[in-house]
Amino acid sequence: MFPTPIAKKSRGFQLTYQAVLPFALILWLLPLIAVAMFSIKPAADFANGNYWGWPSSFEGFTNYGKVFLESNMPRYLLNSMFITIPTVLGAVALSSMAGFALGIYKFKGNLFIFFMFIAGNFVPFQILMVPVRDLTINMGMYDSIQGLVLFHIAFQTGFCTLFMRNFIRALPFPLIEAARVEGVAEWRIFFYVVLPLMKPALAALAVLIFTFIWNDYFWAVVLTQGPSAQPVTAGITEFNSQFRAAYHLMSAGSIVAALPPVAMFFLMQKHFIAGLTLGAVK
Amino acid sequence: MSTVTPTSRSWYKRNEIALTPWLFLLPAMLFFAVYVIIPIGQSFWISFHQWDGLGEKTYIGTANYERLLGIGEQNIDRKFETSFWNNLKWLALYLLAVPAGLFIALFLNQTVRGIRLYKSLFFFPFVISQVVVGLVFSWFYLPREGLLNAILGVFGAGPVNILGDPTLATYGIIAAGLWPQTAYCMILYLTGLNAVDPEQVEAARLDGAKGYKMLWYIILPQLKPATFIAFVVTIIGALRSFDLISVMTNGGPFGSTRVLSFYMFEESLSEFGFRMGYGSAIAVVLFFIMLGFIGYFLYSMWRDEKGAR
Numbered sequence: 001m002f003p004t005p006i007a008k009k010s011r012g013f014q015l016t017y018q019a020v021l022p023f024a025l026i027l028w029l030l031p032l033i034a035v036a037m038f039s040i041k042p043a044a045d046f047a048n049g050n051y052w053g054w055p056s057s058f059e060g061f062t063n064y065g066k067v068f069l070e071s072n073m074p075r076y077l078l079n080s081m082f083i084t085i086p087t088v089l090g091a092v093a094l095s096s097m098a099g100f101a102l103g104i105y106k107f108k109g110n111l112f113i114f115f116m117f118i119a120g121n122f123v124p125f126q127i128l129m130v131p132v133r134d135l136t137i138n139m140g141m142y143d144s145i146q147g148l149v150l151f152h153i154a155f156q157t158g159f160c161t162l163f164m165r166n167f168i169r170a171l172p173f174p175l176i177e178a179a180r181v182e183g184v185a186e187w188r189i190f191f192y193v194v195l196p197l198m199k200p201a202l203a204a205l206a207v208l209i210f211t212f213i214w215n216d217y218f219w220a221v222v223l224t225q226g227p228s229a230q231p232v233t234a235g236i237t238e239f240n241s242q243f244r245a246a247y248h249l250m251s252a253g254s255i256v257a258a259l260p261p262v263a264m265f266f267l268m269q270k271h272f273i274a275g276l277t278l279g280a281v282k
Numbered sequence: 283m284s285t286v287t288p289t290s291r292s293w294y295k296r297n298e299i300a301l302t303p304w305l306f307l308l309p310a311m312l313f314f315a316v317y318v319i320i321p322i323g324q325s326f327w328i329s330f331h332q333w334d335g336l337g338e339k340t341y342i343g344t345a346n347y348e349r350l351l352g353i354g355e356q357n358i359d360r361k362f363e364t365s366f367w368n369n370l371k372w373l374a375l376y377l378l379a380v381p382a383g384l385f386i387a388l389f390l391n392q393t394v395r396g397i398r399l400y401k402s403l404f405f406f407p408f409v410i411s412q413v414v415v416g417l418v419f420s421w422f423y424l425p426r427e428g429l430l431n432a433i434l435g436v437f438g439a440g441p442v443n444i445l446g447d448p449t450l451a452t453y454g455i456i457a458a459g460l461w462p463q464t465a466y467c468m469i470l471y472l473t474g475l476n477a478v479d480p481e482q483v484e485a486a487r488l489d490g491a492k493g494y495k496m497l498w499y500i501i502l503p504q505l506k507p508a509t510f511i512a513f514v515v516t517i518i519g520a521l522r523s524f525d526l527i528s529v530m531t532n533g534g535p536f537g538s539t540r541v542l543s544f545y546m547f548e549e550s551l552s553e554f555g556f557r558m559g560y561g562s563a564i565a566v567v568l569f570f571i572m573l574g575f576i577g578y579f580l581y582s583m584w585r586d587e588k589g590a591r
Contacts, residue, residue, distance in 0.1 A: 002391070126568055131325055154318060233525075261410070
């Protein structure tokens with residue numbers, strides 16, 4: 001293990017390390033702690049210039065209550081849900097099929113198609129922006145949830161296929177050969193042999209895509225406008241102009257907006273990290 | 283009828299292994315072609331036109347590019363120049379996330395009580411959306427209310443308005459971007475460090491290697507896959523930077539924080555009318571910059587593929 005395990009060091013070193021850890025953490029999360037602190041302060045503290053002192057009263061419930069009851073925030077959160085969940089399902093479904101095709105079968109152009117998916121996943125969004133916006137308008141889906149979902153599914157398929165294909169490639173191939181010898185139809189091999197083995201990959205991708213899509217801002221701005229379809233990342237700008245300079249409410253709002261992926265991460269940490277490393281670092 | 287069905291079925295049966303992959307690929311390829319591959323071509327096409335996004339496109343040849351790069355008797359587009367240099371700054375400074383991530387990973391790679399929670403808390407800036415990171419940092423930098431100036435005040439340093447100062451604003455935004463990116467690199471290295479072969483480390487230790495020498499000659503070579511991914515995601519992230527700029531400064535002050543991705547958006551959907559053709563030309567330039575990196579990434583992956591066989 002590197003660096004040398006702390007258990008082999010002197011007692012003094014161990015104690016210093018244990019003492020430094022929390023300080024390092026606080027320093028690392030300082031901007032976030034500041035926002036969390038803002039979000040429970042009363043408005044009066046800002047008027048009095050008490051920015052960094054102890055809150056004069058605890059107003060967490062009032063502030064967060066206002067976010068939920070007096071703004072469009074619930075609407076935006078709901079939109080984000082309606083955008084994120086279908087995208088996750090769609091992208092995972094498409095890419096597990098594509099990954100199966102690319103990971104199991106040998107055919108001409110296999111590697112070329114695979115590299116096409118990888119390359120497409122790295123291109124700058126801006127080169128897609130004008131045509132995709134145009135296409136969405138022509139399909140009558142501008143400023144709609146479906147328009148965003150369709151694009152997100154298509155774009156995320158690139159990354160997901162990379163991930164799925166590499167995962168399926170690592171599965172024991174004799175399993176598939178055995179099924180073939182038994183005369184099992186190819187599509188049944190997918191559903192009954194490969195899919196059950198893919199559970200960890202499916203979970204990893206699902207959490208990862210959930211986070212990516214929830215946090216998307218660029219496409220939300222390009223393809224939607226207004227509270228009927230905008231997700232929370234885009235809606236927060238409108239929220240902030242509604243509560244201009246009311247730092248306690250803006251802070252509460254941004255914490256609410258950031259929370260769902262954070263919750264997802266803490267609930268499914270193992271899968272999340274497996275997904276992030278693209279399965280390349282085990 | 284009864285004679286046709288068995289032959290057609292047997293035709294499928296005979297070619298099942300050749301046909302199945304294409305059937306499975308079809309939906310993904312269709313989506314990807316319509317929304318990714320074809321639009322890339324269309325953007326190239328649009329970049330040779332003048333187009334407001336609604337009416338007819340007017341073909342103007344390479345005029346957009348000439349205006350952008352200042353070919354002929356015109357000067358180079360000043361906004362483009364600023365954006366380009368800022369992109370380079372982003373690229374160079376964003377890569378600091380890789381060594382910083384390694385440093386934190388080494389710091390946290392211990393087994394003490396509660397270390398798992400520490401690791402996840404260190405990682406968690408990455409999970410927050412860039413929009414919120416941008417907001418959090420722009421409040422952190424506020425000249426009057428911001429915590430940064432409150433801290434500087436304790437040390438007697440005067441208040442600085444980072445996002446209001448054209449010479450500092452870009453660096454302020456990059457610092458905000460480094461925060462989640464470092465967390466990402468950290469987690470890559472932590473998983474990598476987990477897989478380091480303990481026997482090699484012990485053997486090297488018996489040979490008297492330690493500290494920097496151990497890190498450089500024994501550990502880093504084993505972390506190569508993690509380093510590769512860290513570089514890929516950091517370079518792509520640097521060139522994609524858009525959210526933070528849009529949220530924190532909206533390109534200002536005086537356009538000093540624009541990057542190509544932001545400038546393209548601004549031109550295409552600006553309040554002064556949509557200049558889709560000019561925007562597409564900027565996107566094409568950005569695309570070629572990225573293509574250099576993408577080509578290199580694909581080449582290394584392809585080499586690994588060949589090696590795996």
